[in-house]
Amino acid sequence: VLAAPDARVVATMDLLVEGRHFRRDWTGPYDIGATAAARNLADVAAMGAAPTALLLGLALPGDLAADWVRELARGMAAEAARAGASVAGGDLSSADTITIAVTALGDLAGADPVTRAGARPGDQVAVAGRLGASAAGLALLTAGRSGPAGLVAAYQRPEPPYAAGPQAAAAGATAMIDVSDGLLQDLGHVAAASGVLIGISAGRLPAAPDLAAAAAVLGGAADPRAWLLTGGEDHALVATFPAGQDLPPGWTAIGTVSAAPDGRPGAVTVDGELPPGPGGWDHFRAAGGYSR
């Protein structure tokens, strides 16, 4: 029985499956637990709500070390605390593969929820949190590299800017989403739900530190522009704000909203151009290969 002082509750659920969402040889249990929490807590923050509680469902092989599970629980509890929430309950089952199901609940404290559907022509587009870091860390691990360490750590455990969500809502944000599938794809959801065109400037994106260093380490295989535009899992928040509205601390303007051209609602342009191909990654469309 959890408090819901607002008389509404924001609820979201996410699944993480070993081999799909994490690899035990790439990420330790503390970071896996923290990431499982972060994915859901960021979804709550992206509605403009303050996270209050997590429920955790764990399906685990019977021969998994108890210490591994303890570390996972510790990481999850720490990330929940970072967002102001607690782990309130859950369920355990045996299974051949580790599956982590997390439900996050949140409170709107009287504010209207911020959805994907409220962006209006003329609005500013802004981002809080880091972009490209998790994708760069994954590229480094895939190439057998262990650094730059900050990017590998960003892949292993995102750091969503939870407080930025309610702050954006209080500042009048008209639409918001967290960047879980890549900036272009997630902004595409906002553009489609709002029936608008969203234009961003690549030069204004707040690139994670060390992206250039990672590109130098990886040489020709690196694509820092793709990390920024299509890299998911950093759980930055991206929102639209009324024109002229001062942005809250931590938010960086990256573009503007305009009316959708005839027959093209939902498009996102980069420096005025429509990017080629899909902007992100989909569990069932992906032909193969490992991805977060």
Add this chain to the structure above:
Amino acid sequence: VLAAPDARVVATMDLLVEGRHFRRDWTGPYDIGATAAARNLADVAAMGAAPTALLLGLALPGDLAADWVRELARGMAAEAARAGASVAGGDLSSADTITIAVTALGDLAGADPVTRAGARPGDQVAVAGRLGASAAGLALLTAGRSGPAGLVAAYQRPEPPYAAGPQAAAAGATAMIDVSDGLLQDLGHVAAASGVLIGISAGRLPAAPDLAAAAAVLGGAADPRAWLLTGGEDHALVATFPAGQDLPPGWTAIGTVSAAPDGRPGAVTVDGELPPGPGGWDHFRAAGGYSR
């Protein structure tokens, strides 16, 4: 964003894993979906709350037929509707094994939650819903039988008496739980949490219809007394009520609560005797074999 008019929300989560909680050759997708919903909705009802919403996390093999998933969703939605709730959201992932994670939310409508910890010496013990039916159905399927059909259907899809939960709360129930692991084990949780002794009379248990017929079909392998006392998954509700309190419709008195003898809080007796051995089934203690 869900309504929580009571300013509190009851939240519970359960996992179902293929091969552990269901077999596709024994139970169809509609019933699997309905069962996944029922397990969680019954947990909410057992707090005395009215279920309001489900979140569904589905991890599925990419080659699973879309029709199978549609039927699962249809069964889940139908069972939610039967309890007065709706399926409000969720998540999808690919996986090698089907895993179903369900979160149920509920509303207390101003009532105090009924926990496991409130049973007091002198209280009556009563049950609503059926006992032994699911276990008998599992025994029949394990033996390669397809009937009595009502018991096989009870294994494939429980029918928790959702409304009996809030009705018991309104009638002053002091403790309540749903029978998911077997009557003795679940009453044991109430006895332990309340620090009392619970005594039940085997002859007063409302046996599911056809248990005797199933026993006749199975011959020496059948144990109808064990089905009633230790069979889980029927999701009957069992509660304690103050002495002399009229029971709401659908509730049957089966025993009484007394003070725990020294050093034995949490015990449950049947006809005055402590049953031998554990009273139910545990995912991690079970040495092997198939079980719900």
